[in-house]
Each structure stands twice: as C-alpha cells, then as structure tokens.
Amino acid sequence: MTLSKTFNFRFLILIACLFQVENAMSQAGAGGNMLLNDNLGRPIAGREYVDIKGSPFLTEDWIKGIVKLENGDTFKDIDLKLNVKDYILLFKGKNNEALAFVKKPLEFRLYDRLFRTGYNLADKSDQNAYYEVLYDGGAKLLKLISKDIKEAREYNSATTTKTFVETAKYYIAIDGNSLVEITRSKNSILGALKGPKVEQVKKYLSENKLNLKDDADLVKIFAYYDSI
Template identity: 25%
Template sequence: MKKITITFTCLFVFTLFVAGQTTYQIGESLDFFRSYKMQQGEYSLLLNESDIEGSPYLNDEFINGTIYTTSKTQYQNIPLRFNIFNDNLEFKTPDDAVMSIAVPEIVESAVFGEYKMCYIPYTISKKIKRGFLIELVSDHVSLYAKPEVLYKKPQEPAPYKEAEPAKFLPKADSYYLRAGKEEAQKITGKKDLIQSFPDHQKEVTDFIKKNKINPGKESDLIKLVNFYNSL
C-alpha cells in the first residue's frame, strides 16, 4: 500500500456538524432538478432490477437529504438512495420518477439519514478511480468506508439441481484512508495500516497492539484514526 505522507498545511473539513458553517448558497429540491438539467442535460435512467434477488442498495427506501455541490451550492430536501452496485446516487423527482446523477463530479458530498457520502478519488489495484464513499472520520487523515455488493448471475437448471435466479449478495465494506486531498488508499492489512502513518509509526504501532486493532473492523479503525489525528 502506498504510504500516505502528510504534507498539507490547511484542510477544510466538511462534517455533518460544520457543513452549515461553510458558505453555501441554499437551494431547494426543485432548484436542483432545474439547474442540473440546464447544466448537464438528460438524466440517466435507473435499470429495472425487479427480477434479481437481494438488494443493490445501501438504503432501499429514499431518505430526504442534502446535496453539497463543488460550486458551493446546498440543495435541500432531495429524496436520496445509493446504488452500491452501480456506484450511483439516485434521487426521486417531484413526479416520483427515479433517476441517477449522470455527472457525479458536481457532487462534493451528500448527507442523508446516518450517512455522509463524498465523491472522492481513491486508489485500487494501482489505478486511480473516483466514486462515492461513506465518510467515517473527517480530519487531517480521514477514514472512509466503501460498501460492496456482488452480483451473481442466474444459474441454469441441471440434473438434481434447480435453476437459481440472479442475486445481489452483500459483501464486507472496504476501508480507505485519505490525507488531505490526496487519493484515498485502501487498507488491506495491519502492516500497511501501520505504514500509512510514517511520522508517528511507533505510537501507532503501540496503539494497535495495546488496543488489538482489527484492520477490518470499522469501530477499531475509527478509534485508531482519531488517535492518530490527536497526536
């Protein structure tokens, strides 16, 4: 895993508690629909998944939330739902049409229910991608969770075996660390977790041992990242 080097001098932190303190123009849901259509053209339609078992969604039901855009506009009261499989933030229009955001680059973050999702760059298999990740800690080093779901193709019937429909199977979340505005780096084990904090490696190593930190456990990672940010 690539080491995360802390080189920045100032970081604007956006959390549920301080988002309102940042200067944003305020807009309602209708403003979002109108302005987005004018800027980006047509929406991409949601595919029909009624014939697939399981769910591709982080939240099956739409939850009213707020979208913060990169142009510093805050759109309120948007019914939101996150499609894990497509990595799409979906919304419901006033006439109950279900759409997805065709150009997610306009989104800085979306807050709905217990979630704050940020559209950020991250590294996987040495490739840089961009997508929606759940923000767990926002500080000098931030922690994110990336929900995962597996699509299993339908199985044809065979001797002594019935046919199986297509399925969405939930997987364990992946976790990422991000220093400043750098690409978020995936946590793949305890060794690279330690190497992610080169400037306080001894303190981090001791903390991991003392607290028996599991690199795959969300609460443990939150505890570790908060400890590091306090040093």
Template identity: 30%
Template sequence: MMRTILLPLAFLFFYTGSYAQGATSAKLDNFTGNGYAGAAFSAMRKKLNSPSDLETVGSVYIDERFVPCKVFYNDEMIGNFYYRHNAFNDEVEIKDTQFGEQPESSLATIKELRLVDELDNKELALKAYKNKKDVVRNGYLYKLNEGDKYDLFFKNSVKFTEGTNPVNSMVRATPNKFSHFTEYYFMKDGDKLAHYIGKKKSEFLRAFEKGKRDSIANYIKEEKINLKKEEDLMKVFNYLNSI
C-alpha cells in the same frame, strides 16, 4: 451572486423520461450562460447496465426507500431532497419528494457536490480512491471520522453473483444474488486520493509513513484493536489525529 445563479437543480441532476426532460429544458431557459450547464451535464455518469431485471435475492440499494437529505455544492446548500444509493452502479438516485410517481434523477458526478443523510446524519460525496488492487477509481464514499490530519471513510458496494441451475436432482439450484459489503478508506489532509485500509495489521501499517508505524503498532497492541471492527478503526484514527 454568480455562484447562486449557477446552482439550480436542473444543472446538477440528470433526469430520465420525457416528463423530466421537459422540466429540465424549462429550467434551462433561465440559464444566463457561461458554459457551466454543459460542463455539469458532461460530467454526469450515465446509467450502467444492471441485472436488476433478473429475479434475484437481495437488492442493489443500500436502502430501498428514498430518505430525506440535504445537497451541498461545496459549502453552499442547494436544497432538501430525497435519495437512495444504488451501490451496484454506485449511483445516487434523487427526488424532490417521496411520492412514487415522481421520476427519480441521478446525482451529477461532480466532486464539489456532497449529500447529508438527515436520518442517519451520514455524509457522502464522490471521491477518487485507490482500491485494494491499487486501481484508482471514482466512487461515493461516506465520511465516518474527520480530523485535522486524517479523514476516515467507508464505501458501500454490491456484488452480483449469477445463480446456477442444477445438472441433476442431487444438486441444489442457487439463485442470482446481490451481496453487500463494506470497505474502509482514509485520506490524509491535503491529499486528493483516498487509500484502501487493509484488514491485516501489516497491510494497515504499510499505508503510513515509516516514522509513525511503531507508535501505531503499539497503540493497536495496547488497545487490543481489531481492524475489522468499525468502532476500533475510529479509535485508531482518533489516535492518529491526536499525535
């Protein structure tokens, strides 16, 4: 019962603008009080500075539209909402409706929260991951394949490249640009950290225990696996979960 009391939307989303602040305050009046609201708000990610006000090619969003989703706290459903993923800031924007005049909020960066995209049946949640530079970060990972031993994820990201002005008429100007790219990660059952998947066979094999590397290498060779292809990665992890 207490879990249900602690799950109102006001405790889990951060609203911007005076209208949103007023709505949040009104809902907080119903809070029974045990410190959860303060902890939730302190865990939220602040909006990052984005060059989105510049004239650019491309978008910070994976999809400009707000699409329907379900939000869960652990296994308990909070409700139905609409979301879009700002992959430049790695921030999930969320609304109660699709109407443009309603202010969006930012999904709280709490790892127990997960979101299921109802259009594509994609699930995303905040995870700790170690990137290709071996730096540990927190970010939104999309679940691609789930198994008893390994889960496979992908991460949508956006990079900003500043444009250039021509120094003379012989040089073509280049615009500011947002470029989308995808990286893949896996998490072993029981781990709390997702690991980067290298695109080279040698990098991929080093991510696993020595005793499994030969069988994985043989499977990759026999099945003519291309580690740069998502469908082939899924085949490999289906195999890993079967042995």
C-alpha cells in the same frame, strides 16, 4: 412629515429591501440551501435489474439528506437513495419518480453518514465511486460499499439464481486524495500509515483492546493518529 422626508424614508426602505434580496441570492450562490426542482434531475438511463434477488441500493427506503453539487450548490432536506452497484445518487421528484442529478454530487449526507467522491486509486478504478467517510481528519478513513451480481446454480438444477451481494473495502488518504487500500488488521493499518507516528500508534494498539472489525474502533485509531 414633509413630502421631502416622506420620499427619503421610502427610498431608504427600498434600498434596505434590495440589500436583503441581494444578500439572500449571494448566500444561495455560495452554497446555501436552495430549492431543488425536477429541472436539476434526469430520468434514470440504462438497464433495469430484473430477476435478481435483492437490490442495487444502499437502503431500500428514501432517506432525507443534504447534497453538495460540483458547482457548489447545496440542497437540504431532500429524499435521497444511493445505487451502490452503479454509484448513482438519486433524488425523489415531485411525482415521486427517481431522478439522477444533472450536475454531479461531490458529497452528501444520509442521516449522520457522510459520502464523498473525487478520490484517486492507483489502478484508476471506481473513479465515480462514493466513499463513506468514517473519519475526516488529516488522515481520512474511507469505506467503499458496493454490490455485485453473483450467479449460483443449485445442485441438479438447470436454473441459475442471480443475487446482489454487498461487499466493503477500506482505504486511507493521508496526502491529498490518493488512496491506499487496507484490510482491517493491525499490520495492514500500520503499513499504510506514514512517519514517526507509526510507533506510537503501534503502542496504542497494544495497550487498547480494539476490535478492528468494528468501524467505531477503527475510527479511534485514526483519531489517535491525528492527535499525536
């Protein structure tokens, strides 16, 4: 191989390597999986919950998940834990400490459960809440899980006991990100849905024995609504 051909061959290899590096960087910037480091988190600020039975977290254990931040960055296979009292998503730092994201997470997955923020309520409450997306179609079915502190005093006792109590509310979003709260009842669901499809959904409910207290059966209603 002549000197000229050797130079040209090495030059082509260099160009190919640079192209691969640039392509990998552009994929990461477009939301591909990136390496999460502690610089993207901050120590948890605010009060600690002491002398309260239970936990403010959705689950006690860390769960492997996927997170998409407001700047578009996506991180996979990281340990996550959701505080449903204050609606703060935490990740585990390199020293096993709990850190909050500096950039706000827009959505994340815990196993097969999808959570998302950015929905609007008429009373402007829960602006930072994370809703579990039970059905993600044209009509979205959302579940808001929260924990509040309840105080109770036993009869003839001066001691007050504080306990975390979990509650769940259900919402639908049909037009954009505006939410309508529903209860798990036939009348509430039909009243919140819009357009000519309502009568067909009403017929579907009468012909199928669905348990409206079961999330899986609720999802069937909205999947049917989208199919007609």
